[in-house]
Amino acid sequence: MLNLQSEPRKAGPLRVALVGVATVLITLGYSVRVLALGAIGRLRRSKVDGFTRDWSSRLLRLTGMRLSRHGEVPDFGDGRRYMILCTHSSFYDIPAIFVTMPGSIRMLAKKELFAVPVWGAAMRAAEFPSIDRHNRHQAMSDLAKAREMMESGIVLWAAPEGTRSKDGRLQPFKKGCFRLAQQTDAVIVPVAIRGIQQVLPAGGLNLNLGMPVEVHVGKPIDSTDYAEQGVDALMDEVRGRMLDLLEADAALGQATTREERSLA
Numbered sequence: 001m002l003n004l005q006s007e008p009r010k011a012g013p014l015r016v017a018l019v020g021v022a023t024v025l026i027t028l029g030y031s032v033r034v035l036a037l038g039a040i041g042r043l044r045r046s047k048v049d050g051f052t053r054d055w056s057s058r059l060l061r062l063t064g065m066r067l068s069r070h071g072e073v074p075d076f077g078d079g080r081r082y083m084i085l086c087t088h089s090s091f092y093d094i095p096a097i098f099v100t101m102p103g104s105i106r107m108l109a110k111k112e113l114f115a116v117p118v119w120g121a122a123m124r125a126a127e128f129p130s131i132d133r134h135n136r137h138q139a140m141s142d143l144a145k146a147r148e149m150m151e152s153g154i155v156l157w158a159a160p161e162g163t164r165s166k167d168g169r170l171q172p173f174k175k176g177c178f179r180l181a182q183q184t185d186a187v188i189v190p191v192a193i194r195g196i197q198q199v200l201p202a203g204g205l206n207l208n209l210g211m212p213v214e215v216h217v218g219k220p221i222d223s224t225d226y227a228e229q230g231v232d233a234l235m236d237e238v239r240g241r242m243l244d245l246l247e248a249d250a251a252l253g254q255a256t257t258r259e260e261r262s263l264a
Contacts, residue, residue, distance in 0.1 A: 009208060009209045009210050010206065010207070010208055010209075011207040011208065011209050015207070015209075016205050016207050019062045019063070019207060020205075022062055023059055023062065026055060026058050026059060027055065027059075027119060028118060028119070030051050030054070030055045030122070031118045031119050031121075031122035032118065032122075033051065034048065034051060034122040034125050034126050035118070035121060035122050035125060038125040043125060043126075045104055045127065045153075045154075046104075048104075048126045048127065049103075049104050049105075051126070052098045052105070052126075053098055053099060055095070055098075056094070056095030056096070056098035056099045057095075057099055059092070059095045060092065060095050060096065060099060063092070063199055063200075063207065063208075063209055063210075063211070064209045064210040064211075065092070065096075065199060065210070065211055065212075065213055066210065066211065066212045066213065067096060067099065067100065067213050067214075067215070068212075068213070068214050068215070069100040069101075069214075069215045069217065070214055070215065070216045070217065071216055071217030071218060071245075072217065073101060073102060073189075073217055074187070074189060074220050076102065076103035076104075076153070076155050077103070077153065080186075080187050081147070081150035081151060081184050081185060081186040081187065082103075082150065082155045082156070082186060082187050082188075082189060082220075083150075083155070083156045083157075083158060083177065083180070083181050083184075083186045083187070083188050083189070084097065084101065084105065084155060084156070084157045084158070084188075084189045084191055085158055085159070085160050085177060085181075085188050085189070085190055085191070085238055085242075086157065086158075086159055086190075086191040086192070086193065087159070087161070087165070087168075087170060087191070087192045087193055087242055087246065088159035088161045088162075088163070088164050088165065089164055089165040089166070089167075089168045089193070089196060089197035089202065090164060090193075090196045090197055090199055090200050090201070090202065091164070091200055092196055092199050092200060092213075093159070093193055093196060094107060094157075096193055096196060096213060096215055097157055097191070097193075097215070100215045101155075101157075101191075101215075101217075103153075103155045104153055104154045104155060105154075105155045105156075105157050106126070106127055106128050106129060106149070106154050106155070106156060106157065107128055107156075107157045107158070108128075108129055108130065108131070108146075108156050108157065108158040108177065108180075109123060109128050109129070109130050110130065111130045111131075111132050113130075114130060127149060127154060129142065129145060129146045129149060129156065130142060131143065131146065131176065131180065143180065143183060143184075146180065146184065147183075147184045150184055150186065156180075156186075158177040158180075160173040160174060160177050160178065160235070160238070160239075161173060161174070162174045164202035165197065165202065166197070166201060166202045166203055167197065168194075168195075168196075168197035168198075168246075170239065170242060170243060170246065173235050173238075173239055175231055175232075175235060178223075178231045178234050178235045178238070179231055181223040181234065182223045182224075182226070182227065182231060182234065185223060185224050186223050187220050187221065187222050187223065188220065188221045188222075188223060188234075188238055189217065189218070189220050189221075190217075190218035190219075190221065190238050190241040190242050190245065191215060191216065191217055191218065191242075191245070192215075192216045192218070192242050192245035192246045193213060193214070193215050193216070194213065194214040194216060194246060195211060195212055195213045195214060196211075196213045198211050199211050199213065216245040216246075217245075218241045218242070218244070218245050219241070221234070221237055221238060221241065
C-alpha cells in the first residue's frame with residue numbers, strides 16, 4: 001500500500017500556470033474531436049470511452065500522480081444497471097475514476113456545465129447525462145433517458161457530497177443520486193479516493209506533484225434491497241461503506257485486488 005503521508009512537492013506559480021493552460025488545451029482538443037466525429041456521424045461509444053481515458057491520463061500525468069486501485073470491480077457487462085458513487089475532494093477525482101474503472105463511464109453532470117462553450121456541447125454529444133430537478137417535466141424526461149443509458153451499458157458516476165471536501169473528510173450527502181438509483185433499480189458501487197485532496201486542495205491553486213493516491217472500491221449495494229426502507233436507509237448504508245473505505249486500515253484482512261498505474 002502506498003504511503004499517503006508523503007511530503008507534497010509543491011508546484012511553483014509557473015508550473016501551476018502551465019498545468020492550467022495544458023489542462024484547458026487538452027480538454028478543448030478532445031472536445032473538438034468529439035464534436036467533429038459527432039458532426040459526421042462517426043462518434044461511437046467505444047471511441048468516447050477511449051477519449052475519456054486518454055484525456056484523464058494526460059491530465060493526471062501533468063501532476064505526476066502515483067495512482068493505484070484496490071478492491072474488486074464488478075462486471076459492468078452483466079446486464080444490471082450500475083452507478084458509481086464516489087467521495088469528492090478534488091477536481092482530479094473525475095480523471096482518477098476514468099483511468100482506474102473499466103466500462104463506459106459517464107459523469108452525472110450539473111446542468112450548468114452544459115452551458116460551457118465547446119466542452120458542454122461535447123459532453124452532451126458524448127452521452128453525459130444531467131437531471132434537472134427544478135423542472136418536473138424535464139426531470140422525468142432526464143430520468144427516463146438516464147435509465148435507458150444505463151440499460152444500454154453506461155455506468156453513471158456521481159458524487160453524493162455534491163461539492164468538493166476541503167480536507168478529505170466525508171461531507172453530508174444529497175439525496176438526488178440515491179433517488180435516481182432507486183428509480184432506476186441500480187446497483188451502487190461505493191468508491192473512496194484516499195489522498196487526492198492533497199493534489200489540488202479545494203478552494204485554491206496549491207498544486208502538489210508526485211502524490212500517491214488510492215482508489216478503493218467497495219462491495220456493490222443493490223438499491224432494490226432498500227425499496228421498503230427508503231432513500232434514507234440506502235444513503236446511510238452507502239455512507240457507512242464509504243467511511244470504511246476511507247479508513248487507513250480498511251483494506252487489511254480483506255481479499256482485494258490492487259492495480260497500480262504509472263502516470264509519470
